[in-house]
Amino acid sequence: MPIRRVLEQANGVRTATRVLPTGAELYRQGDICATCFFVTSGWIALSTLLDDGGCQIVDFAVPGTFLGFPCLSGIPRWHSARCITPVQVVCYPEAQLSRAVIQNAKLAILLYGQAVSQEWRAHDHLVNLGLRSARERIARLLLELYVRLRGHTPNKVEETIHIPLTQCHIGEAVGLTNVHVCRTLHLLREQNVAQFVKYDLKILNPNALVRAAGVSGLPSGVPSALNHLPVWCDDKLCAQLGELVSAA
């Protein structure tokens, strides 16, 4: 992957790859983890576990996501990173990465941009959980995942995209039980909006999905995080790192 060579060439950061099976944990909430990761393949659920057994997925890490906080060492992770699929990551020693960042303001700004992007998505999820119905929440999650993976909003009828999530994962992400997720998915199917079966999402009606997600109704000019995700999605970090090295 480009980012790996970029960091090695530009800043002499030594890296190693690591492969994890489904169900493995990259790190756990509470860990003070001196390694940063860049996801090159697979899906990871960033989730918080409660003592009563509750689990909230705060975000999904997909290929292109950067995990860790260079220059902010000593902070424990506040979520666990569970592998939803087999995962491949590139590892960076945090200390080395921190040194590189301090010497290179552009790198710092890149990290800053990613943090802002993630904050943005977190706020979008907050709006979702705070004032939307089950149908809207699920539609919006599906739409967001589509946009993150494809880089644009859906426009083709019957397009299918692979999403390696169970109904339980969806429930943990949007704050619903798997039972209710199941019923709501059936509802979306009946209403000819979208169909999610066996890890495959088929968009039956792109416009209906966007409407169900509550995006279209925004006053014109008002941004939804979704509209701008293509610009600030994780791949962008990778691309910009590439520019950085060619400029050096």
Next chain:
Amino acid sequence: MPIRRVLEQANGVRTATRVLPTGAELYRQGDICATCFFVTSGWIALSTLLDDGGCQIVDFAVPGTFLGFPCLSGIPRWHSARCITPVQVVCYPEAQLSRAVIQNAKLAILLYGQAVSQEWRAHDHLVNLGLRSARERIARLLLELYVRLRGHTPNKVEETIHIPLTQCHIGEAVGLTNVHVCRTLHLLREQNVAQFVKYDLKILNPNALVRAAGVSGLPSGVPSALNHLPVWCDDKLCAQLGELVSAA
């Protein structure tokens, strides 16, 4: 305020103060705002408005909070900033601040740290909305606000702290109706946990409040964003900026 002089001296950024009355908007969702702000007094609700009239407060800005995204110009704001009280802010032209940040990696890292801190808080709110009851959500919000203002968890019985929020604000922050917030506040009062009347929060039983917020039950070693908020609360940004200039 220190930060103002810090930025002026260190980087030659010109600033101006601005005063806004209660109810005014510093900026609106959708605005492409070329100004960054540092809150010196007053409270601001960062909220997203939906076309159906729904309103979700994603965070509160208190004195010490920095608003804006230097180096990421052209991004529309995804929330509105409504003044809950009269507010005083220091304004920075984004372009000048961006230039200063590019020349000073430390400044970039500071901004990065604040973005991470805010992401952290957003994820904590997500957990709150996703899997906690009304009682827990409200207790947790009150506790968080206490910690942000005081810099530590409550330990004195009957301590009172001023919080300029209405029950509607609380409802919009935790995803409940004002009606239910009212009932739940009464419940917390009856259970001798905490009392919130007329913009004054009286902590009746600090331990009970922490328990009600679902913080104590965490396995030892597991961090809650709350435990670390003192370390990364907004005042810290200000203090670190002070160090930055004295080192220069």
Next chain:
DNA sequence: CGTACAATTGAAGGACATCAAAAGCGGTGG
């Protein structure tokens, strides 16, 4: 005194949770 906003209380309804059970399905071992 009238208006506007915040808090309060009651009654009724709904959206979602909980509990329980069964069915589909891939994987493993006898």
Next chain:
DNA sequence: CCACCGCTTTTGATGTCCTTCAATTGTACG
């Protein structure tokens, strides 16, 4: 090849937490 297991999905019945609607009170303000 079949039996058995674990995981996911599905469906039904029942319950409850929270919303919605409505009306009343208190308080600040012009």
